[in-house]
Amino acid sequence: MKIPVLLYLYSKRLYKKVSFIVILLAMVAVTGILSYLMSQSAGMITVALVDRENSQITNEIIRNLTEENSVVRYVITDSEEAESLLSNGKCQMIWEFAEDFDRRFTALARGEFSEPSVSVIVREQSVFVKLGLEKLYAYSYPIMAKELCKYYTLKNVGTAGQDLEMFFDSFVRQGDIVQFSYYNNSGEPGQSGYLVAPLRGIIAVIVALGSLVCVLYFMDDGESGHLDAVALNRRYRINMISDFAGTLNIAVFASLAIWISGLTGNLFNEIIVMLIYVAASVGFSLLIGQLAGKTARLAAVIPILAMLMLAVCPIFLNIDVKYVSCLLPAYWYLMSVYNTSFLPGMLIYCAFVFIISYLVSLKTRR
Amino acid sequence: MKRFSNYLALQFKRTAKTFIMVLAVTLILLTAAGAVGITVAASQNSGEFSKKVTVGIIGDDDDPLLDLGFSLLEQMESVKLIIGFVHYPDESSALRDLRASKIDSYALLPENFSDSLISGDNYSIHYVMPKIGTGINEVLTREILGVISNYVVETQAGVTAMIDYAGEQGLSSEKMNVLNLDMSLAYTNLIARRDSIAEITEIGFVSSLSAAGYFLSGFSIFFLLLWGVCSCTYMASSNCFLPKLLYSRGYKSLLQIICEYLPYLAAAFLMLIIVLGGAAVISGFVDFNIPELYYLLPRDYFIMAFKLIPVLFIITSFQFLLYELASGIINALMLQLIMAVLLGYAGGCFYPIYFFPETVQRLADFLPAGIAFNYFSGILTESLRTRDVAFALGGGVVFLALSAAQRQFKIKGREDQQ
Numbered sequence: 138m139k140i141p142v143l144l145y146l147y148s149k150r151l152y153k154k155v156s157f158i159v160i161l162l163a164m165v166a167v168t169g170i171l172s173y174l175m176s177q178s179a180g181m182i183t184v185a186l187v188d189r190e191n192s193q194i195t196n197e198i199i200r201n202l203t204e205e206n207s208v209v210r211y212v213i214t215d216s217e218e219a220e221s222l223l224s225n226g227k228c229q230m231i232w233e234f235a236e237d238f239d240r241r242f243t244a245l246a247r248g249e250f251s252e253p254s255v256s257v258i259v260r261e262q263s264v265f266v267k268l269g270l271e272k273l274y275a276y277s278y279p280i281m282a283k284e285l286c287k288y289y290t291l292k293n294v295g296t297a298g299q300d301l302e303m304f305f306d307s308f309v310r311q312g313d314i315v316q317f318s319y320y321n322n323s324g325e326p327g328q329s330g331y332l333v334a335p336l337r338g339i340i341a342v343i344v345a346l347g348s349l350v351c352v353l354y355f356m357d358d359g360e361s362g363h364l365d366a367v368a369l370n371r372r373y374r375i376n377m378i379s380d381f382a383g384t385l386n387i388a389v390f391a392s393l394a395i396w397i398s399g400l401t402g403n404l405f406n407e408i409i410v411m412l413i414y415v416a417a418s419v420g421f422s423l424l425i426g427q428l429a430g431k432t433a434r435l436a437a438v439i440p441i442l443a444m445l446m447l448a449v450c451p452i453f454l455n456i457d458v459k460y461v462s463c464l465l466p467a468y469w470y471l472m473s474v475y476n477t478s479f480l481p482g483m484l485i486y487c488a489f490v491f492i493i494s495y496l497v498s499l500k501t502r503r
Numbered sequence: 504m505k506r507f508s509n510y511l512a513l514q515f516k517r518t519a520k521t522f523i524m525v526l527a528v529t530l531i532l533l534t535a536a537g538a539v540g541i542t543v544a545a546s547q548n549s550g551e552f553s554k555k556v557t558v559g560i561i562g563d564d565d566d567p568l569l570d571l572g573f574s575l576l577e578q579m580e581s582v583k584l585i586i587g588f589v590h591y592p593d594e595s596s597a598l599r600d601l602r603a604s605k606i607d608s609y610a611l612l613p614e615n616f617s618d619s620l621i622s623g624d625n626y627s628i629h630y631v632m633p634k635i636g637t638g639i640n641e642v643l644t645r646e647i648l649g650v651i652s653n654y655v656v657e658t659q660a661g662v663t664a665m666i667d668y669a670g671e672q673g674l675s676s677e678k679m680n681v682l683n684l685d686m687s688l689a690y691t692n693l694i695a696r697r698d699s700i701a702e703i704t705e706i707g708f709v710s711s712l713s714a715a716g717y718f719l720s721g722f723s724i725f726f727l728l729l730w731g732v733c734s735c736t737y738m739a740s741s742n743c744f745l746p747k748l749l750y751s752r753g754y755k756s757l758l759q760i761i762c763e764y765l766p767y768l769a770a771a772f773l774m775l776i777i778v779l780g781g782a783a784v785i786s787g788f789v790d791f792n793i794p795e796l797y798y799l800l801p802r803d804y805f806i807m808a809f810k811l812i813p814v815l816f817i818i819t820s821f822q823f824l825l826y827e828l829a830s831g832i833i834n835a836l837m838l839q840l841i842m843a844v845l846l847g848y849a850g851g852c853f854y855p856i857y858f859f860p861e862t863v864q865r866l867a868d869f870l871p872a873g874i875a876f877n878y879f880s881g882i883l884t885e886s887l888r889t890r891d892v893a894f895a896l897g898g899g900v901v902f903l904a905l906s907a908a909q910r911q912f913k914i915k916g917r918e919d920q921q
Contacts, residue, residue: 259706274650277697282693285689350837443840
């Protein structure tokens, strides 16, 4: 039988089960819902703000903090509520502005000795806590800088009139002195996508796992005698075609899920990379299937590979285990989809897994 | 009752036959997961969710002002934790290392950058990074650079305002130059001791998880979610001839479900006892470095296994429902995997739940992974709420009831065509 006919027949076999379509549509729907929800305002750390002074300075600091689009979220509350939020994990820090904040803050700005003006309560130190504290310092700094300017000018120039304040306020702040760009992508660097971005990786892992499941399905057919009529030397080819049919169908829904999540970049690039990824996943699955040998063993390996792919591919974390991650198809997909210079590597990987899986199949056939 | 005990005994026997294989798979999975966990923990910032970003710097190495700036930056606690600097002679070598993933990004400082800062012109630094799927490091770096930018700009505002005002007051240019330098130093001093503004009190973990405890909880719940896949060879059914036959002999759907589910739960419980038993033994030799486990004695691990029954109940009943919903091995496995990964993500297994928007946090409280997570963290922090117990048990009952309804539906002849 010709390859397109086999592809059609295997696809038809899958689509005859309504639940196959329902599951893939569920994947698209859940991804869509998650991406919608995850794109709402979020933060990596929540800070409870307690303003005991309620002065112009504290109000200005709090306004500056809360108006900024940042990964630090703020809740303005009282001491009691803040403690309750901290103890039940709803916030990670409390910043309590002292009752005589203005006096302490002004003294500090002038370089005089002063007690701390903000009492910070944390459960444990972490990168995010440190980042949060930097925000507090940074947003207090403009007011401190102004105070220091007035104090210094008065001390050294002899006067610090209204004009000084006007000069300070009218200074043209040119915004961030850092301009961000990607070297491998023309897109605008964004900030809110860090919760939606992993969805692409999750979908990629699902495609690779789906491919493994398709191989498992084929092996199950073999073990239950459905393939007895197929000669041993033709099984590798049939297995490859059936896996390709299954993975391609899953990839279509996966692409739909990626598109719904708003993660699609250049359409042509996406299609090409996805097609190569399907091939890479098929080669990888065939290889793992050949090495596992039995359905039960392959079923046992699937969750291990799922965990491995989620951990070492750049989905949630970007850890330095390239020698492990480059053995997994999801790594090549995630790298190539953003950076086409990885495409040749992905093609070599593809060829490599197919050759090895074929050689292993020759050995197991004997 | 006799029907119940007969069928239950039969199902226990069936489960027992495959248990050794499932246990072996579980232990392999756990070993692999442990190795992955150790690798992840080793590469991150002491058990947190970000790693240090290496930034290449291309600029004038001989500029003393830039040197001062960088030494100030390197003293900032947050910068030390998030960013590490490497100096490059030119952009091409930095780009080469960026492509080879030796550095995470690079910053190209324009010529006469420090002069532009002094004059207030502010030539922009060109910060180049690769676009990859994970965005956390990128976001952290942007936040830190934003903070640094803020210090520079506000300092300039102060110095420029003073100079303009001094000029208006008729001060000589020599005097103004001296004041400019002196005031810049005063600002540098202010930035260096900016942390005097706050007094930090660390209260420890009263009733919420540490970062390491969070890792453990997320990892355990995701492991349990994936555990359903290991049982696929005997849980996935491709047809419902047997349920139909049993139904015709008086074995109602609910009875079938209960008899099939209880051995599955028992196997999960036995697996948990073995795993926690192993952990108890290992804890005698290895320090897990997880604050929530510091004071646990070996027998506490066994007690914990019993306390975790509601977690097992909700997760396994959910997996059972998925097996009931999907017919055939391919659908069952796909459904298990998709749900494990997507619900694991939404339930806070990969990122802390407080990273997520409010709506997702509220939604997670009703998802199996979220309910199990809340219960598990309640056990670890000894702050279990009645609500967590009720949700775990109630959720499990609902999933079993839905399984029974689905079985009834299938028996009535509406299953997928083979």
